[in-house]
Amino acid sequence: MVNKIVKVLFSTLALTPVTYAQQAPQGIPPANNTNAQASAAWYRGGNTATTPNNIFGTLAGFNSPIFTQTFGVTRTRLNGSVSYPVNTFTGVRDGFLLLGNNGNVNGGTLLSANRGAFTLLHLNGNTNNVNNVQEFGYRDWMRTGITFTDNNDRAYIGYRANALDVSDFIVNWSDNSVGGAGAAGPDNLIFNFT
16 A cells, blocks of 8 residues: 555656646746846746746747857857748748857858858858858758758758658758869768777
8 A cells, every 4th residue: 555655656746847847838028127027037047937937039029039149159049930042042941040169150141130040950060261151052952951061061961852741861961162163072971980
């Protein structure tokens, strides 16, 4: 009997945090007073669970990307509802996430008001030329996947939808001729066991 009570108690205690952690997004704009605004804010040191609000971001009516910075350098950009071109292909890029260690890339306009990630997840590494983020080789079907840009090169791993329930899984990489014709590469695809 005691064993059964312990099992029921343990199950209840174990499942309570899971249920609480899986809540749907909740949030309302704070009232126009300092105390209400302070209780709805997100803090670097953590937040208390005194309110049901659990949204980090913006509510309807304010369509802005969310930027994350460390030491004054932008590291991530999560798009709001936005369209912009990549390699001349204009497309909807809602919810795409750009993550990089050098967010101050000023060319390729990755962090300008109208630009951002090429695909659903875009990892932008160190670049030897901050005036270029490789767009060449990008195709308009590159959406649900990961783009890698680094060292003036670009790669993509992800899906290409051909028709309903007919998809290809793609590994793609490309190069440009930085430094003039014939200066590109060689860029290799290597499978290496260590």
